[in-house]
Amino acid sequence: MPVRTDKLPVVILISGRGSxxxxxxxxxxxxxxxxxxxxxxxxxxxxxxxxxxxxxxxETQVLSHKGFADREAYDRALIELIDGYAPGLVVLAGFMRILTPAFVRHYARRLLNIHPSLLPRHRGLNTHARALEEGDAEHGASVHLVTEELDGGPVLIQARVPVHPGDDPDTLAARVLEQEHRLYPEAIRWFAAGRIDFDDEQVHLDGRPLTEPVQLQP
Structure with a gap:
């Protein structure tokens, strides 16, 4: 498997504070x-x-979703904007939009997301509160390839945190966020180094099938 020696061109999509x-x-x-x-x-x-x-x-760009007739129209405009930068990888970093199937297919195998749970547990929103409500002993974050299934793409790497007695959603979220800041750059580094490739629908890391997520060590 060839190793990249140049820098991987990346476009990052955000909606909020951008930690x-x-x-x-x-x-x-x-x-x-x-x-x-x-x-x-x-x-x-x-x-x-x-x-x-x-x-x-x-360089920054704003493409507000307001004023578009529907998600499909917005995503078509977003694709045109992103493709102007010719990225090898598109990174969702708190981009609070549900993406259309056409958008996901356009960036298949080069679209990453980070989700604040140990997927496949707690897909969707309010993950910290749900982890507490269900009495989870562990919580964490996952980086996954984006597919048409919400939070359902192959998980590449995870970071785990213990759930402490007395935790509330805010304290648990803060501890998970610390791990997100370690986790996301590591996954992007794999792409930049050419360590990720594909055989049909199977993800490979360093030439071997990635059958379960890598666990980031403390």
């Missing part, structure tokens, strides 16, 4: 993440993550 974006920016700037972030795009004009990108010297 995972910041973790990616920091590692890219520090030379430990061999990517070229060509643009940060938000559907929310005032998203603070845009300011983080500007401070890092990264």
């Amino acid at each position: 995972n974006l910041q973790a990616i920016l920091d590692q890219a700037a520090g030379g430990t993440l061999p990517i070229e972030i060509r643009a940060v795009i938000s559907n929310v004009p005032g998203a603070y993550g845009l300011e983080r990108a500007r401070q890092a010297g990264i």
Whole structure:
């Protein structure tokens, strides 16, 4: 399997404050993440993550979903905008939109998302509260390839945190977020290094089938 020696071109999509974006920016700037972030795009004009990108010297774009007739029309415009930067990888970093099947198919095998749970547990929203309600002993975060099934794509890597007595959704979310900031750059690093490839629908890491998620060590 060939190893990349150039920087992987990346476009990052956000909707909010961009804390995972910041973790990616920091590692890219520090030379430990061999990517070229060509643009940060938000559907929310005032998203603070845009300011983080500007401070890092990264080009930003806003494409508000308001004013489009439907999801399909918005996603077509978003594809056109993203493709102008010719990314090898599209990274969802808190992009709060349900993507259309056409969008997902267009970026198949080069579209990543991070989700605040140990998938396949707790797909969707309110994961921290649900983990507490169900009495989970562990919680965490997962990086997965995006497919047409919501939060259902192959999981590449996870980070686990214990659920402590007395936790509430906010304290648990804060502990998970710390691990997200470690987890997402690591998954992106695999793509940048050429360690991820595919055989039909099977994901391979370093040439071997990835049959279960890698667990990020503390």
